[in-house]
Amino acid sequence: MKSLDLIHSHKAGIIRFLKLVFLFIVFVVMMTGLFQYDKLSDYIISHVPERLIDTIIDEPPPEKIWLHRVNSTEKQIEFANKYQGFEFDIIFYPEERSFENSHEKTGNFKKYNLADQLSTYAQYNSGKGLWLDLKNLTEGNKINIKAALDVLLDKYRVDKDKIWLESPNWKALGYFRQAGYHTSYYLPYYKLSKMSASETSKARKETMRAALSGNIDAISFPSSAQDDYYHFLENLKLPDNIVFLTWHENKYYKVFLLESGGKALLKNNRIKVILLKDMGHFHR
Numbered sequence: 001m002k003s004l005d006l007i008h009s010h011k012a013g014i015i016r017f018l019k020l021v022f023l024f025i026v027f028v029v030m031m032t033g034l035f036q037y038d039k040l041s042d043y044i045i046s047h048v049p050e051r052l053i054d055t056i057i058d059e060p061p062p063e064k065i066w067l068h069r070v071n072s073t074e075k076q077i078e079f080a081n082k083y084q085g086f087e088f089d090i091i092f093y094p095e096e097r098s099f100e101n102s103h104e105k106t107g108n109f110k111k112y113n114l115a116d117q118l119s120t121y122a123q124y125n126s127g128k129g130l131w132l133d134l135k136n137l138t139e140g141n142k143i144n145i146k147a148a149l150d151v152l153l154d155k156y157r158v159d160k161d162k163i164w165l166e167s168p169n170w171k172a173l174g175y176f177r178q179a180g181y182h183t184s185y186y187l188p189y190y191k192l193s194k195m196s197a198s199e200t201s202k203a204r205k206e207t208m209r210a211a212l213s214g215n216i217d218a219i220s221f222p223s224s225a226q227d228d229y230y231h232f233l234e235n236l237k238l239p240d241n242i243v244f245l246t247w248h249e250n251k252y253y254k255v256f257l258l259e260s261g262g263k264a265l266l267k268n269n270r271i272k273v274i275l276l277k278d279m280g281h282f283h284r
Helices: 002-035 035-048 052-056 074-077 114-124 142-155 171-177 197-212 229-234 253-258 260-267
Strands: 065-067 085-093 098-100 129-134 163-167 182-186 218-222 243-252 270-278
Touching: 052 253, 074 114, 085 114, 085 142, 085 229, 098 114, 098 142, 114 142, 129 270, 142 171, 163 171, 163 218, 171 182, 182 197, 197 218, 197 229, 218 229, 229 243, 243 253, 253 260, 253 270, 260 270
Parallel strands: 065 085, 065 270, 085 129, 129 163, 163 182, 182 218, 218 243, 243 270
Antiparallel strands: 085 098
């Protein structure tokens, strides 16, 4: 009998042990699920077709979300009643004193030009925000660019207060800021995760030079990049008056609204504009 009791006691001990192991596993799974919820949720959302998301979310873009790469008048008209701001890529032609409205230079500034975009803006979107991504600003052409831009803004009665003028040349941007433009320093695509300590230090110093120069009001950067530019900037302890502008490559705004990262950016008061995609029928 004692032998049998020992066997039963041993089995009971094993069962209790297995129960504890099982409960521990359940606890670990639950905690992992709790802390990984955002990642799991974002992964699922990223694989849901946009057409299906359109049926789930029936609300316009928040005011902070502007339309990325509006490089045709047709696209601006198509989304006139949807977005509160638009980004135009512009390239200056010095001899013609004209701006091509393209992401890369094509030479076809007569077909795609800023003048037509601003004329369309005055007709359909007057008073909304504009983000002008100026691709080729230099110290040598800043005077001519400003003169040509001033003429267009005056002609189409575009308020400077509605414009963010962006360039990687923060020194030349000072000329525009002194004239009342809101300027943004286009942060270089630093490969932060692969940079040495000295390279990172150099990038920090250059960013601080721009921020403290008095030439800029904002710093713009991609939130879609693998490197975390937001925390790079936050760790610099920039002056409070320097705000952030950002964009997310190929991210549809309704997907962005559902994702944890998108929600966080929308709630961040320092981020003033988020550019997102909406292809439409006239994207280029």
